[in-house]
Amino acid sequence: xxxxxxxxxxxxxxxxxxxxxxxxxxxxxxxxxxxxxxxxxxxxxxxxxxxxxxxxxxxxxxxxxxxxxxxxxxxxxxxxxxxxxxxxxxxxxxxxxxxxxxxxxxxxxxxxxxxxxxxxxxxxxxxxxxxxxxxxxxxxxxxxxxxxxxxxxxxxxxxxxxxxxxxxxxxxxxxxxxxxxxxxxxxxxxxxxxxxxxxxxxxxxxxxxxxxxxxxxxxxxxxxxxxxxxxxxxxxxxxxxxxxxxxxxxxxxxxxxxxxxxxxxxxxxxxxxxxxxxxxxxxxxxxxxxxxxxxxxxxxxxxxxxxxxxx
Amino acid sequence: xxxxxxxxxxxxxxxxxxxxxxxxxxxxxxxxxxxxxxxxxxxxxxxxxxxxxxxxxxxxxxxxxxxxxxxxxxxxxxxxxxxxxxxxxxxxxxxxxxxxxxxxxxxxxxxxxxxxxxxxxxxxxxxxxxxxxxxxxxxxxxxxxxxxxxxxxxxxxxxxxxxxxxxxxxxxxxxxxxxxxxxxxxxxxxxxxxxxxxxxxxxxxxxxxxxxxxxxxxxxxxxxxxxxxxxxxxxxxxxxxxxxxxxxxxxxxxxxxxxxxxxxxxxxxxxxxxxxxxxxxxxxxxxxxxxxxxxxxxxxxxxxxxxxxxx
Numbered sequence: 362x363x364x365x366x367x368x369x370x371x372x373x374x375x376x377x378x379x380x381x382x383x384x385x386x387x388x389x390x391x392x393x394x395x396x397x398x399x400x401x402x403x404x405x406x407x408x409x410x411x412x413x414x415x416x417x418x419x420x421x422x423x424x425x426x427x428x429x430x431x432x433x434x435x436x437x438x439x440x441x442x443x444x445x446x447x448x449x450x451x452x453x454x455x456x457x458x459x460x461x462x463x464x465x466x467x468x469x470x471x472x473x474x475x476x477x478x479x480x481x482x483x484x485x486x487x488x489x490x491x492x493x494x495x496x497x498x499x500x501x502x503x504x505x506x507x508x509x510x511x512x513x514x515x516x517x518x519x520x521x522x523x524x525x526x527x528x529x530x531x532x533x534x535x536x537x538x539x540x541x542x543x544x545x546x547x548x549x550x551x552x553x554x555x556x557x558x559x560x561x562x563x564x565x566x567x568x569x570x571x572x573x574x575x576x577x578x579x580x581x582x583x584x585x586x587x588x589x590x591x592x593x594x595x596x597x598x599x600x601x602x603x604x605x606x607x608x609x610x611x612x613x614x615x616x617x618x619x620x621x622x623x624x625x626x627x628x629x630x631x632x633x634x635x636x637x638x639x640x641x642x643x644x645x646x647x648x649x650x651x652x653x654x655x656x657x658x659x660x661x662x663x664x665x666x667x668x669x670x671x672x
Numbered sequence: 673x674x675x676x677x678x679x680x681x682x683x684x685x686x687x688x689x690x691x692x693x694x695x696x697x698x699x700x701x702x703x704x705x706x707x708x709x710x711x712x713x714x715x716x717x718x719x720x721x722x723x724x725x726x727x728x729x730x731x732x733x734x735x736x737x738x739x740x741x742x743x744x745x746x747x748x749x750x751x752x753x754x755x756x757x758x759x760x761x762x763x764x765x766x767x768x769x770x771x772x773x774x775x776x777x778x779x780x781x782x783x784x785x786x787x788x789x790x791x792x793x794x795x796x797x798x799x800x801x802x803x804x805x806x807x808x809x810x811x812x813x814x815x816x817x818x819x820x821x822x823x824x825x826x827x828x829x830x831x832x833x834x835x836x837x838x839x840x841x842x843x844x845x846x847x848x849x850x851x852x853x854x855x856x857x858x859x860x861x862x863x864x865x866x867x868x869x870x871x872x873x874x875x876x877x878x879x880x881x882x883x884x885x886x887x888x889x890x891x892x893x894x895x896x897x898x899x900x901x902x903x904x905x906x907x908x909x910x911x912x913x914x915x916x917x918x919x920x921x922x923x924x925x926x927x928x929x930x931x932x933x934x935x936x937x938x939x940x941x942x943x944x945x946x947x948x949x950x951x952x953x954x955x956x957x958x959x960x961x962x963x964x965x966x967x968x969x970x971x972x973x974x975x976x977x978x979x980x981x982x983x
Contacts, residue, residue, distance in 0.1 A: 388715060389824055392887075394753035394871060395719035395814070397822040400711045404699060408706035409762040409798050409811055416802035442705035451720040453764070453809035487720050491727035493804035498764035500720055500811030503706070511708040513700055560705060576703075 373465055373488065380469065387449075387484055396484035398449055401504035406445040406511065408503075410436040414457070414495040418538065425464045427538040428497065429471025435563070436499035437479055438542035438616040442561035444512040444551045447503040447544055450476060451485040455492035468497070479544050509551050512620065517558040517577035522627035523644040526636060527617040529566055530594025530609035537614035546636040547618060553635060554626035565613040571651060571665035573621070583644035583653045583663070591615075610663075621646055684776055684799065691780065698760075698795055707795035709760055712815035717756040717822065719814075721747040725768070725806040729849065736775045738849040739808065740782025746874070747810035748790055749853035749927040753872035755823040755862045758814040758855055761787060762796040766803035779808070790855050820862050823931065828869040828888035833938035834955040837947060838928040840877055841905025841920035848925035857947040858929060864946060865937035876924040882962060882976035884932070894955035894964045894974070902926075921974070932957055 374392065383390040389397040412432045414420060423431075433450060440447040452472060456465070465488075476483050481501070505511045526546055543561070550556060558577055560569045566588075574581055585606065594608035601608070622630065630640045644653075651663045685703065694701040700708040723743045725731060734742075744761060751758040763783060767776070776799075787794050792812070816822045837857055854872070861867060869888055871880045877899075885892055896917065905919035912919070933941065941951045955964075962974045 389822065393824050393826075394750040395717040395756065395812070395822075397754065397816070397824075398716050398718060400714070400716045400815070403711070405709050405711045405760075405813070406706040407709060407760055407762050407811075407813060408796055409764045409809070411764040411766055411798045411800045411809070413766050413800045413803045415804075416800065439705040443708065445706065449716075449718055451718050451811050453720045453722040453811075455722055455724050455805070455807045455809075485719055487722045487809070489722045489724045489727065489807075491805075492724045492807055493726075494766075494802075494807075496766045496800075496803055496805075496807040496809075498720070498722070498766075498798070498807075498809035498811075500718075500762050500764075500809075501706070502716070502718060502813065504711070505708070511700065511706075513704050513708075515704075 373462065377469065377486070380473065381483055383482060383484070387482055390484045391486060396451065398484055401448050403504045403507050404511065406440050406443050406503040406505065408436060408439040409498055409500040410439060411496060411498045423538050425467030426471035426474070429468040430475045431538050432497040432499045433472045433475035434540060434542045435616065436501040437475070437481060437544060438561045438563070440501050440503035441542050441544045441547040442559050442618060444509065444547050444556065444559060445503040445505050446548065447479060447481045447501055449482050449484045449502040451500050452483060453487045453498040455489045455496040457492050457495050460495060479542065506551065512556045512559040514558055514560055514573045515576040517573055517579050517621040517646045519579055519646050519648055521557050521621040521646040522624055522642050523581055523583070523621055523646060524627060524630060525566070525589065525617055525619045525641050525643050526638050527615065528589040528591035528639065529562065529615050529617060530591050530605060530612045531597040532593065532612055532614040534593045534597055536593055540616045542616055543618045546638055549636050553629060554622055556620040556622050559618060559620035562615045562617045562619050563613055565611045566619065567610050567663060567665040569619055574651065580647040580649035581644050581651055582647050585653055585655050587641055587643045589639060589641045684773065688780065688797065691784065692794055694793060694795070698793055701795045702797060707762065709795055712759050714815045714818050715822065717751050717754050717814040717816065719747060719750040720809055720811040721750060722807060722809045734849050736778030737782035737785070740779040741786045742849050743808040743810045744783045744786035745851060745853045746927065747812040748786070748792060748855060749872045749874070751812050751814035752853050752855045752858040753870050753929060755820065755858050755867065755870060756814040756816050757859065758790060758792045758812055760793050760795045760813040762811050763794060764798045764809040766800045766807040768803050768806050771806060790853065817862065823867045823870040825869055825871055825884045826887040828884055828890050828932040828957045830890055830957050830959055832868050832932040832957040833935055833953050834892060834894065834932055834957060835938060835941060836873070836877070836900065836928055836930045836952050836954050837949050838926065839900040839902035839950065840873065840926050840928060841902050841916060841923045842908040843904065843923055843925040845904045845908055847904055851927045853927055854929045857949055860947050864940060865933055867931040867933050870929060870931035873926045873928045873930050874924055876922045877930065878921050878974060878976040880930055885962065891958040891960035892955050892962055893958050896964055896966050898952055898954045900950060900952045
């Protein structure tokens, strides 16, 4: 923890120190130069994710609590996407002159809410003033459970089934502020089977899938009828004139898990609801290209669409 | 690693992946959802530090390479201030529309320079666009060497000697962009003795000392004649009309180590130059208050002065 902007932030950090009750694995939490924590067993997972005002949220449309939740949740989602367990977060908040104490408290309450919900500890932070945009960066430290291996983007094999949790599209209607990182689902998944590749859907299904395909050196055939389209995508479609399917394929920030598994594992995952959320088998890994089998049986090429800002 | 701003950043990240050559302790570096790294032995140290354009650097006055160096170096300094060993960093860069590819490369070269110099690996990052100010946050992961304990701010005891490495003041003349985090010096220090408290001088000697005093529930008497005044402080004094001593006491961002030790250890540290840099015994820990023994022998009260922005 360090500060570079005077006494007001010091008093906020003193307030923060009183809010956070560290567990026994945290020897020193917020308030020293660095946190001192027990190392989790096994390999570490390290990641950092950033929210920028006007890009990832808009001050008037999101509450500060929602912004805080999203900042922590989106970083934790990257740990889930490795098949990992999240342990600790450290947070950087760069405030603008429009940000006041009430805002900082709201932001912290949202962060604390996400951390508490997912059994992660906030062990450090750095609050700066003088930015023209509010920027929040959250670094997460997690680990891979003993006996498991982190699931990378590069392991998809031809013939694997392509799976996705939950429903996709339309997060700009509010879901992008309230999503739950799929840490619990990832833990069950890792217990049940061995995903060959995984990523979270942050930039949009097609774009995130294209990262997996590129890193794995393979292609994909998606089944139009199997794409899980959210109610929000349908609603958004009514406003934008684009199809709900298009929203499900290209909208980002659903933070669902997109992964590949062998055919037998795919069957286990779609029988009942073992992960506690819907899991859809949306396609199969092929040698090359990115195609979709339409409802009518026709096969067409797909372009990975870029992320479109939510706000 | 994730991105939220389209294809240009993707291509930069592909470039980055090629620049960074991970060692054997890094199973997966830049380019997946999270890095997978070997956990260092012993307790982990976690910290995050942030640079904000217009506050911690000014685009016209600093090169991008210097900004990158400072971003990593200031985060590593927090690990040094715990008596720790630095292992990994993950980096968040929120770019403004004024930032181009050449700037990003310069920034990365500076980060890489600092990481290489201090044997730390850059294992992940997140590049965002759309901020109105450039904001760079660097989270560092380190550890405490086996058989050692992290040095906190809270352990100073009445009678301890107050010590500082290097020379202080005037970093705004450029030193704040080129300092070396005292990781090597901290390692030697931890081998030679057991500091009772430690902090790095980021906000200014008096202000950082006051954090130690408050957390330890003690006071301090400083010796005016022992304060190591830098040449830059003297030079700056000529411009500001404030005394060089005042600059040494109140300027920030020298990133020297300020620590307390028992009297015997203090003697060892000031005999020869065992840390490879000057170490000054600048005062002693007292029951309460913050005072200075002037050159004439008179004892006066000091006010911890706040950080003043460099730019």
